[in-house]
Amino acid sequence: MFITALDLGSSTIKGVIAQQRKDGSVVFVKTIKKESKGIKRGDIQYPNETVKALSDVLNEIRHFEKKALKNLVIGLSSTKTGFHLSRAAVSIPRPDFEIIQEDVERVLQESTAVNIPPGWQILHSLPREFVIDGIEVDDTDVVGLSGKKLEVNVVLITAFSSVYKNFLKVSQLLFGKKAGLAGTLVFTPLASERAVLTKNQRELGVAMVDIGFGTTSIVVYQDGRMLLSKVLPIGAGNITNDIAIGLKCSVSVAEKIKRSYGCAYARDISVKEKIDLSEYDENLSSNISRRYVAEIIEARVREIFSLVDAELKGIAKAGKLPAGAVLVGGGARLSGIVDIARDELRFPAQVGFPNTEEYETSHGSVADNLDAPEMVGACGLIFTKTDTTSKHRPSIFPSQQKEEYGSWIKKIFAIVKASE
Numbered sequence: 458m459f460i461t462a463l464d465l466g467s468s469t470i471k472g473v474i475a476q477q478r479k480d481g482s483v484v485f486v487k488t489i490k491k492e493s494k495g496i497k498r499g500d501i502q503y504p505n506e507t508v509k510a511l512s513d514v515l516n517e518i519r520h521f522e523k524k525a526l527k528n529l530v531i532g533l534s535s536t537k538t539g540f541h542l543s544r545a546a547v548s549i550p551r552p553d554f555e556i557i558q559e560d561v562e563r564v565l566q567e568s569t570a571v572n573i574p575p576g577w578q579i580l581h582s583l584p585r586e587f588v589i590d591g592i593e594v595d596d597t598d599v600v601g602l603s604g605k606k607l608e609v610n611v612v613l614i615t616a617f618s619s620v621y622k623n624f625l626k627v628s629q630l631l632f633g634k635k636a637g638l639a640g641t642l643v644f645t646p647l648a649s650e651r652a653v654l655t656k657n658q659r660e661l662g663v664a665m666v667d668i669g670f671g672t673t674s675i676v677v678y679q680d681g682r683m684l685l686s687k688v689l690p691i692g693a694g695n696i697t698n699d700i701a702i703g704l705k706c707s708v709s710v711a712e713k714i715k716r717s718y719g720c721a722y723a724r725d726i727s728v729k730e731k732i733d734l735s736e737y738d739e740n741l742s743s744n745i746s747r748r749y750v751a752e753i754i755e756a757r758v759r760e761i762f763s764l765v766d767a768e769l770k771g772i773a774k775a776g777k778l779p780a781g782a783v784l785v786g787g788g789a790r791l792s793g794i795v796d797i798a799r800d801e802l803r804f805p806a807q808v809g810f811p812n813t814e815e816y817e818t819s820h821g822s823v824a825d826n827l828d829a830p831e832m833v834g835a836c837g838l839i840f841t842k843t844d845t846t847s848k849h850r851p852s853i854f855p856s857q858q859k860e861e862y863g864s865w866i867k868k869i870f871a872i873v874k875a876s877e
């Protein structure tokens with residue numbers, strides 16, 4: 458069986474195709490990177506543009522392996538998403554008090570019956586822990602245990618109606634007329650954290666910070682529990698824009714300068730170092746101070762981490778996560794970024810790469826392409842489909858709840874069914 462993950466970013470669509478063998482083992486067989494269109498700050502704003510960009514990607518996939526189109530997982534990290542905690546309880550009605558799957562389904566169902574503001578819908582429901590007769594159970598698989606009362610604490614990720622409306626529009630345009638396509642929508646930060654954080658980090662306390670083009674997503678864990686997920690409307694694209702303004706050059710030249718000479722820790726750059734901008738555009742100066750560019754970058758990177766710190770303050774975890782920050786996304790490639798993260802967040806920081814050691818890759822080039830901080834989201838989207846056995850990592854779409862994710866998901870399934 459093939460699985461295709463597409464992380465729809467504000468600047469690039471990152472794709473991974475994996476093949477799962479009958480014995481459950483997974484081989485990564487292809488990576489894709491294409492410019493995205495119509496997506497602003499993680500939201501599909503112009504569905505027609507997004508469809509154009511996605512059509513190219515789907516053609517590349519079709520060319521590679523038709524069957525890979527049958528099982529798509531599509532990730533979005535929209536700023537118009539919310540994080541809520543919910544709790545529910547049910548009594549076990551049988552004389553032997555043994556918990557069966559149906560009880561788990563009932564309590565999970567109850568936990569989604571909360572007051573969500575109008576215009577918002579539940580995108581994901583993640584069981585965080587189960588409590589049986591007041592005793593917390595260190596396992597998300599409670600079937601077979603016994604008790605009179607089963608409680609559950611869940612994390613609900615909600616999305617504003619425009620998010621799924623536009624996703625649905627893209628799905629209809631893409632899948633409506635073509636046969637054999639199937640897709641589900643996942644909130645990318647939940648997928649990313651699966652691919653980059655370890656169980657030990659989640660226990661100690663850790664913040665994954667994904668610095669993309671238009672957004673910075675945060676997922677925080679401690680004691681093995683998710684404490685927060687948040688998408689901030691600022692990203693590494695803001696750094697490029699600042700350079701373009703500061704140097705009075707085009708955004709495309711600013712992007713090249715950032716990648717080739719950029720450093721977020723200005724003190725590391727000698728005041729004597731110069732950059733020759735005339736190599737990009739003959740009308741530009743040949744004598745720009747690299748330290749000045751670094752100062753522009755540092756100011757924006759500090760702002761990004763001060764916003765992350767403010768979110769951590771909101772949950773009383775600022776400076777208090779022993780496993781520190783794991784930086785991912787294309788923005789994490791910027792030299793010196795780890796130093797600024799440590800400075801602003803007051804705990805350790807490191808750049809994160811997808812944890813793919815347990816998986817095979819079909820070619821060396823696939824392994825090389827995967828080994829990048831911006832590929833964490835697409836790898837994680839694959840894991841949401843393949844890693845359903847781990848008891849400590851609840852499935853993003855618990856199978857028993859598939860039909861409960863709101864009418865929009867049903868509509869997508871309906872479209873898929875109609876096209877098969």
Ligand SMILES: Nc1ncnc2c1ncn2[C@@H]1O[C@H](COP(=O)(O)OP(=O)(O)OP(=O)(O)O)[C@@H](O)[C@H]1O
Nearest residue numbers: 466467468469669670671672693694786787788790
């Ligand atoms: N080598 C590099 N040095 C500095 N910045 C880089 C480098 N490579 C990529 N970036 C930056 O990473 C950003 C893109 O990252 P990424 O692909 O993770 O974003 P995205 O997923 O498209 O956006 P978002 O997650 O916000 O929707 C761009 O702003 C780009 O400038």
Ligand SMILES: [Mg+2]
Nearest residue numbers: 466467669786
């Ligand atoms: Mg991204």
